[in-house]
Amino acid sequence: MTVTHDDSTGLDRLDVGAHPARDAVHFRRILAARKGVADAEQELRDAVSAAREAGDSWTIIGAALDTTRQAAYQRFGRD
16 A cells, blocks of 8 residues: 655655554654744744834844844845
């Protein structure tokens, strides 16, 4: 029996009959961490967008990000 998934993780080629069953605790932890990173990245983008809408300068936003205004603009200014 082959497990299929719609992603590009390689799991679609996994033959569960040839691989012993293991607790997927680490796999689930990695997935949860990836989701946390994605959620945090979206929150950061939303916060920067809100700061810009409120009139904050790229200099202030850069300081909050511990980077330069140019780097802040390059990362978030084109969204």
